[in-house]
Amino acid sequence: MITLNHVQKQFGGRVLFKDCSLQIGARDRIGLIGPNGSGKTTLFRMILGEESFESGEILIAKGVKMGYLPQEVISFRGDTVLGEVLKSVSTITSLQDKMKILEEELASIDDPKAQEKLAKEYGKLHEHYTLLGGYGLEAEAKQILNGLGFKERDFNRLTDELSGGWLMRIALSKILLQSPDLLLLDEPTNHLDLESLIWLENFLVNYPGAMVIVSHDRVFLNHLIDRIAEIEGEKIDLYHGDYDRYLEERENRREILEATFKTQQKKIEQTERFIERFRAKNTKSSQVQSRIKMLDKIERIELPKERREIRFEFPAPKRSGHRVIEVKNLHKRYGETVVYEGIDLTLFRGDKVALVGPNGAGKSTLLKVLAGVLDYDQGEVLLGKDVTRAYFAQHQFDLLRPEHTVYEELLSVATDESQTQLRTLLGTFLFVEDEIE
Structure with missing residues (x-):
């Protein structure tokens, strides 16, 4: 292909x-x-x-x-979620637009002959639309959107209202619909x-x-x-x-390559020593020339460069109390939508918790409440002794300022660290000098 x-x-x-x-x-x-x-x-x-x-x-x-989903956030403006996804199948959307215009014209004229003419034209478009699977396509688009986390109520929302993460889901939906x-x-x-x-x-x-x-x-x-x-x-x-098999095979190939490299290097060194030793002796000149030609013909093995890896450790925090955070009778709503109604939660020192649930269940909301960046309507959130909090948002990209360099962005939240410490930290995450500035 x-x-x-x-x-x-x-x-x-x-x-x-x-x-x-x-x-x-x-x-x-x-x-x-x-x-x-x-x-x-x-x-x-x-x-x-x-x-x-x-x-x-x-x-x-x-x-x-071909359908391509880039890593960068794609911007969609001026259409609904469902409308934007259906745009990816241009023939269908073109027919939809023509049918909509005819529907408006049919509703606005009284002349029977003109109505009959428009009705025939509309019938042809409708037949073509049906043959192309237009109605089935809309159902398929909704199914894909549902699968990627959109609710029925989101289909008519304007794409202008959505964050980068949701726009990427729309981009993926468009590609999958095109098949x-x-x-x-x-x-x-x-x-x-x-x-x-x-x-x-x-x-x-x-x-x-x-x-x-x-x-x-x-x-x-x-x-x-x-x-x-x-x-x-x-x-x-x-x-x-699969990926696990690749890791095994890659290690095997690496070991074989290193062994072959060592054998070749040993042979090259032996040959170079022979050439150096007998270069000046006329009786060995033909052998020396033969060895020189042999060296020139050797396809030298190159070992792959060692990959740089991110290696860091979270700094050890001050030892906190046994009870780290406690939530009592928490209530939270957005407008008429109730998110929590009287939930309780206690986390203890050393706990490692995975927070799971369907889209829209309130996972991000709970993290924001625990992090202290979002207010709640009722209840208590109690921090234990000597507890400090740090929060990494789901759509962190939306919080970054594109006008900042990498160093400036880090500097905006680091108040006590020196320039050397900050650059060392960025190097730990594999940023090189020209990327930092």
């Missing part, structure tokens, strides 16, 4: 791909992995024709439809709660087309993919099996 042959690509003076080859078949399920900045998104954009490359070729079978031959999904689980994640996983398990997925969710990949394409050393290495 799609073939990449020996593709070379530079980006900003840096070589991303030196010899990139990959085949994507009609039912392939491929996990695309590699360190941040290795070129995963660039590879998607080259396949889509949105990014050029220096040499090689990308062959795409005639008529192949393309190939899905290119860049971190599709980033903005999903557990319930929506499980739904998406089940949807993709039964998806009839091919997919290439970039994801840091190991379980998600294990359930969906049967091949791993790893960007390593400016090329792509293929592994058969």
